[in-house]
Amino acid sequence: MRKMLVQSFGIATALVAVMAAAPAAHAGAIFPIPDPDGFYYAAGNLDAAQNGDVLNSRLVPIHPFPGATVWQILFRSTNSTGAPIAAVTTLISPGPGPRPLVSYQPFVNSLGLQCAPSHSLFNGGMKEAPAIPLLVARGWAIAVPDHLGPDSAYGAARMGGQITLDGIRAVQRFTPAGLGVGPVGLAGYSGGSMSTGFAAAIAPDYAPELPIVGVAIGGVPVNPGKIAIQAGDTPQPLFGLGFAVAAGMEREYPREMELDSSLTPFGFWMRDRIANSCVEEIIVVGANHSIGEVFIPGRENDPALIRALQENALETVPELIRQPLYQWHGGNDQVPLDLAQYTAGRYCAAGTPVQFDVIPGADHGTAAFPGTVNAVNYLSDRFAGLTPPSNCR
Template identity: 60%
Template sequence: MRRIRQPSVRRFGVAILAAALAGLGHVPPAMAQPIYPIPDPDGFYWAPPDVGNFQPGDVIRSRPVAAVGFPGATAWQLLYRSTNSAGDPIAAVTTVLLPVGGGLNRPLVSYQPFINSLGLQCAPSHSLFDGGMQEAPALNVLLARGWAVAVPDHFGPTSAYGAARLGGRLTLDGIRAVKRFPPADLADSPVGMAGYSSGAMATGFAAALAPEYAPELPIVGVAQGGVPVSIGELAREVGQQPNRLFGLGFAAGIGLEREYPGQLTMERFLNPAGWALRAQVANACTTEIIDAGAYKDFDDVFTGSVFDADAAAIGVMHENSLANYPGIPRAPIYEWHGTDDEVDPWLAREVMGRYCAAGTPVLLDMIPGADHVAAIYAGAPRAFSYLSDRFAGLPAPSNC
């Protein structure tokens, strides 16, 4: 087995997220007992009893909020209707930032942050303004271009970390909500989407789902970087030896339990230390999760063969992996990776090749010598320039 480096938090990012997924298995629905987060005490986030009477993307309620950290901007939060992976109606939140001058049908960018948390207090609608979101200051660059920015809570109302397809659907319904919200004045705005690492998982799924799920949205370009396209492959490659970021993989297992109750559970594998870790991180944000699971491995928290995943577990991993999802984006894509990225860039290249063969313009940018964290800084300015050109109506470049 090749040696796995022990990187910084941001370097490995989502690469470890799949480490615990191979420990998920199928049990009868009555035995599955996901551990859910403590409900948000703010009643704004609560779904009304009649949430099913709304259409996906409909605004249920709204409120203005102080745009802390975004000088001159106006901020709103929208509770909107979406749908979970079981097909049930849910309510989710997106935050929209308007630049000086308001909406005026300006370009709209839906930005999906890279978040790795299980507690609802860690969601973007909170972390945008309380200092918890590392990349939040960079959104001022987009606002300075005169663009509106929407930031969805793309893990949903149970903070289902790891459920990437859900994230894509929440992203698209969040865009719908912003465009249907009259005070934003963005009904006729062209749309771009952007995200890195776990945020790119939601972005990538939104792009792939859009042709069938939200064909009415005028998505002109997508910028996504460091995308983990196959959770299953990561599960096989990562997490079999002590790693500082083991807790993130464990947390992803908890998140998928929440989104697929009755289909997935870690219960039949957990030893007493595993039960304790599960309880410790169930409402935690990224740093707490990393600290709690630091340098653990499967043998520390599981009993039995954690790689004995059955068809249900494999099916869920495939459902949340772009490498297995057959949908083809129609919007042009800028995809960037470091050549030394711990999230396998060559798997992403294969997915982009499939998109190219189907006729989607793809600009694949492999940044020489960059690992997962270095690629963020190298690719983000190029990503924003790429979206600027799409908003300007320039032909999308492609190196298919």
């Protein structure tokens, strides 16, 4: 990833410098290009449905998961304001019958709908996809929700948690799969860990019937707003991801997160430029830029903006993860380790068994794989009913 950033930075910077001089277009939240596939849009039964109800489904006949049957399921969920939405999850199953189910939330970290897991699972865009057959070989069913929602609202982690939980409900209610109700594990890394963590935290109130036996999250940005403030005006290699959180949150909170009054001309350009981008392009466009280049000072003290950010930050929400938790983080991660450790400490103080591993020398990219191997073994032990480990102090 670093090599890609270095190779692309010169071109991207030159282009950005030219575009930054263009007049700013005050347009409000920039929404993604609609998905051309009509499957993603609910019919008139959306309001009458309950959360987790199946609205539509289709079999995926050609896929890269040998020995599995794959469905895509459209279901009813709820957005950040409590309004009904249609969301999609992809179910990859070795067959019918009671079996463990893992809901895996990938690190989409994107603003374009074409980047959603229901697309990237099949077009080579999802880097984690080659590991899924290994999970299916264990006899597990795997649900992969489009957890950023119908507007790809990256950063709206509470909604991502709701979509994740309703996706599990939909999979269990989907009669053709024949899964019924079995033990559930949650897993996710980076941006996917935000939705995963919220799903675990809100489950006792939002979906108390789900038998979630274990949670595995890594590289967790527990408070993106605080991370941005701590970075100050220092150029950051992953700055694009932080800016994409602001743009994605504006889609869900158009009043609270309204950006027009605080964007610089370069900020307007960047918001337009990445409005339909996947994670790799977002990183390249934003590489080594800073807050002062895109934002005019002052809005960071807006109570409405602060409230919206805090409602979607695992560090600050009152809900706590209560299920057995495995959490990992790179020792040299660009996402602050201390914030992740502090938040895990909140769970420990509440009595949650937490196993927190630091991957020595790993940054945000290189920590993903070793932690994922541990996470799979951790969930396997939870499905087996073993006592969860803990290194809480």
